[in-house]
Amino acid sequence: MYTTLITAPQLQRLMASGAPLRVMDCSFELMKPDAGHVQFEAEHIPGSVHVHLDHHLSDKSGADRASGGRHPLPSRETFAARLGALGLHNGMQAVVLDRQAITTSGRLWWMLKWCGHDAVAVLDGGLAAWKDAGGAVASGPAAPSVPATFALKEPLAHTASAQEIADALGRPGQTLIDARAAARFRGATEPLDPVAGHIPGALNRPSSDNVMPDGRFKPAAQLRNEFERLLAGHDPASVVHHCGSGVSAVPNLLAMEIAGLGRARLFPGSWSEWCNTPGLPVAQG
The missing domain is CATH 3.40.250.10 (Rhodanese-like domain)
Structure with missing residues (x-):
């Protein structure tokens, strides 16, 4: 498997x-x-x-x-x-x-x-x-799928909500990693959401930092070294990953798992939910 x-x-x-x-x-x-x-x-x-x-x-x-x-x-x-x-x-x-x-x-x-x-x-x-690798390719529409039954099981991945994150801001035990490009994280530009900036205290690691020029993930040892430098002593189990809308954060989450640092939580609403929620703080720079 x-x-x-x-x-x-x-x-x-x-x-x-x-x-x-x-x-x-x-x-x-x-x-x-x-x-x-x-x-x-x-x-x-x-x-x-x-x-x-x-x-x-x-x-x-x-x-x-x-x-x-x-x-x-x-x-x-x-x-x-x-x-x-x-x-x-x-x-x-x-x-x-x-x-x-x-x-x-x-x-x-x-x-x-x-x-x-x-x-x-x-x-x-x-x-x-x-x-x-010499793999064959096809063109045109996919063949019709044969319907199957997919049964839900206990979750193997977990989320954090905006309220949970807000309640833990500034306290030990939560480490936020934002996967957006550096300019968006700093608030220098914001092409998609109504407010520029980031969640206070968040660390920035653009999701593109996980892959090599050929699109493959970096070696596990290299990923581990990079994340340990970013975390600077923070517990990997405390990490909550996010981005703009909960999509591009996952390469960071997967990279940490490849690196042997466990499976962290995801804030699926990410910045697009945070910045549209009244009363939640915003940082820039």
């Missing part, structure tokens, strides 16, 4: 073995929401299915939200039904990928853990790594 990363050669062997498998392509462009589906139909791993951030991994309607923010989580029950419609059942190994430095695929990786499914791994390096 693969639970964090899987390499392209490992995926090739897994596919050849005939083991129950679902490959899920989460390619998505934030400023062009339909671009990921176009990219998928241009080329994708044979047998994979496209998973859309807005349609599958969020609840944009607001009717069944499990969090706030620009990309609110759907309830676990709604998401389980969506997974079944995509052909995933509990006995399958899930492999997730994207073309955007493991951003949206990280979201699906985390959500499957949140629903109790441990057998999910991110394809290290995404589609580019698959092609570099």
Whole structure:
């Protein structure tokens, strides 16, 4: 079972073995929401299915939200039904990928853990790594998914709410890591949310810092050294990851796990929820 990363050669062997498998392509462009589906139909791993951030991994309607923010989580029950419609059942190994430095695929990786499914791994390096390893690609729409039953289990990943974070501000036992680019963290620019800045006391580690130029994660030892320097003695178990809308924070969360520092919590509403909540403090600089 693969639970964090899987390499392209490992995926090739897994596919050849005939083991129950679902490959899920989460390619998505934030400023062009339909671009990921176009990219998928241009080329994708044979047998994979496209998973859309807005349609599958969020609840944009607001009717069944499990969090706030620009990309609110759907309830676990709604998401389980969506997974079944995509052909995933509990006995399958899930492999997730994207073309955007493991951003949206990280979201699906985390959500499957949140629903109790441990057998999910991110394809290290995404589609580019698959092609570099000689993997075949297909084009056109995905084949229709055979509906399956996905049963919820106890969560393997956990969240922190805005209120929980606010209650713990300035106290020992909470360490916030913000995955946004440095300029947004400082409040020098804010292209998406109505308020610029960050949660007081938060540390900044842009999610792009976790990967090498080829899109693969840095070695575990290097990630561990970088996070230990950032934490500067703070307990890794105290970390709560966040970003703009709870999506690009997950590469930091996954990188800490690869580094052997455990699985931290996620603030899924992130800055987009925090800065829209009256009375919550904002820092800049």
